Amino acid sequence: MRVSTTKPLLKSLAGEVPSRPPFWLMRQAGRYLPEYRATRAKAGNFLDLCYNPELAEEVTLQPLRRYGMDAAILFADILLIPHALGQPLAYREGEGPVLDPVRSATDLGKLDVSAIQKTLDPVYETVARLSQSIPKDCTLIGFAGAPWTVATYMVEGRGSKDYLHSKHWIYSDPAGFSTLIDILVEATTDYLLHQVAAGAEVIQIFDTWAGVLPDDEFRKWVIEPTRRIIEGLRRQHPELPVIGFPKGVGGNIIDFVRETGVSAVSLDTGTPVGWAAKEVQSLVPVQGNLDPLLLVEGGKAMEARARDIIETLGGKPFIFNLGHGIVPQTPPENVARLAEIIRGA
Numbered sequence: 001m002r003v004s005t006t007k008p009l010l011k012s013l014a015g016e017v018p019s020r021p022p023f024w025l026m027r028q029a030g031r032y033l034p035e036y037r038a039t040r041a042k043a044g045n046f047l048d049l050c051y052n053p054e055l056a057e058e059v060t061l062q063p064l065r066r067y068g069m070d071a072a073i074l075f076a077d078i079l080l081i082p083h084a085l086g087q088p089l090a091y092r093e094g095e096g097p098v099l100d101p102v103r104s105a106t107d108l109g110k111l112d113v114s115a116i117q118k119t120l121d122p123v124y125e126t127v128a129r130l131s132q133s134i135p136k137d138c139t140l141i142g143f144a145g146a147p148w149t150v151a152t153y154m155v156e157g158r159g160s161k162d163y164l165h166s167k168h169w170i171y172s173d174p175a176g177f178s179t180l181i182d183i184l185v186e187a188t189t190d191y192l193l194h195q196v197a198a199g200a201e202v203i204q205i206f207d208t209w210a211g212v213l214p215d216d217e218f219r220k221w222v223i224e225p226t227r228r229i230i231e232g233l234r235r236q237h238p239e240l241p242v243i244g245f246p247k248g249v250g251g252n253i254i255d256f257v258r259e260t261g262v263s264a265v266s267l268d269t270g271t272p273v274g275w276a277a278k279e280v281q282s283l284v285p286v287q288g289n290l291d292p293l294l295l296v297e298g299g300k301a302m303e304a305r306a307r308d309i310i311e312t313l314g315g316k317p318f319i320f321n322l323g324h325g326i327v328p329q330t331p332p333e334n335v336a337r338l339a340e341i342i343r344g345a
């Protein structure tokens with residue numbers, strides 16, 4: 001398929017193979033950049049930064065100025081949805097996000113879907129500003145967390161290693177947990193439609209913890225809610241490109257692609273690229289999957305792996321990216337070197 005655009009990322013998503021792969025990096029705006037840390041300090045706390053259109057626009061643009069990525073990803077966070085639903089949320093230094101856990105019907109009753117837009121309005125303003133300010137051939141990506149991953153933070157009240165409370169809920173009271181997922185499907189669809197209306201050209205759905213569920217639960221809480229969100233988006237925007245990122249799901253990525261309706265899929269670091277070239281890239285364009293820790297390492301190890309990924313996946317529609325987000329310890333000069341390698345230097 002050919003699309004009438006000069007934007008390399010949109011071309012790859014439409015199935016074309018440009019002379020070099022387009023690239024962007026998950027969490028490309030963040031603490032590894034001194035200019036991010038300076039803007040963040042100016043904003044106060046992290047949520048203030050997310051809800052300040054001028055500063056959120058600024059941090060979105062920072063990595064583009066240094067490295068010329070082919071996409072800008074809206075600066076926000078997947079936990080703005082629970083926050084907008086009325087769940088108290090704070091980001092603590094060194095601890096990550098902390099929320100008042102939602103674990104019962106009473107807790108669910110306190111969430112208010114009708115109230116989210118008022119809180120989220122500044123995010124749409126950030127998108128609108130970016131759609132005017134990003135470079136001409138750069139694509140604007142909007143995003144949200146997938147219901148399962150967002151639900152794990154809402155239920156655990158923080159990041160988790162074992163998902164004790166979330167899994168207890170799905171196994172003991174699937175109907176109750178469905179209510180939470182339904183709220184998230186509705187709020188997330190609405191949130192993403194507003195992002196598209198404000199100028200987002202592509203949507204990515206982050207399902208970071210998709211890989212911790214057994215098969216049947218994976219279908220119920222990952223595939224099905226994601227499918228419903230995409231269906232809701234496509235009802236209004238039939239051609240909207242949506243990238244899925246179901247991290248850690250192994251071979252289940254095939255059913256994920258076939259059944260959710262994603263236009264492209266992001267591969268985590270553990271996915272063998274040779275396998276993905278045959279089994280996944282034959283279905284949809286793929287994105288990925290350099291180990292973010294190789295970007296910390298740099299040098300020959302990073303270079304060899306990046307070239308290997310490009311060699312294996314670059315012959316078909318492909319977007320270079322990491323297998324997960326950039327970590328704060330990343331030396332900015334390694335990102336510059338990676339950009340050179342992708343551009344063929």
Ligand code: CP3
Nearest residue numbers: 026027028029030073074075076077078096097206208325
């Ligand atoms: O540059 C971009 O990619 C856009 C912005 C973005 C952020 N978070 C900013 C952020 C995006 C796309 C996210 C997604 C996100 N947020 C995910 C899914 C992807 C993934 O990384 O797994 C998840 C699980 C979250 C939830 C979240 N937000 C956690 C667990 C944390 C704490 C851990 C950490 O890295 O500090 C955050 C905070 C956060 N979100 C930061 C940034 C730049 C760091 C906050 C700071 O400046 O102190």
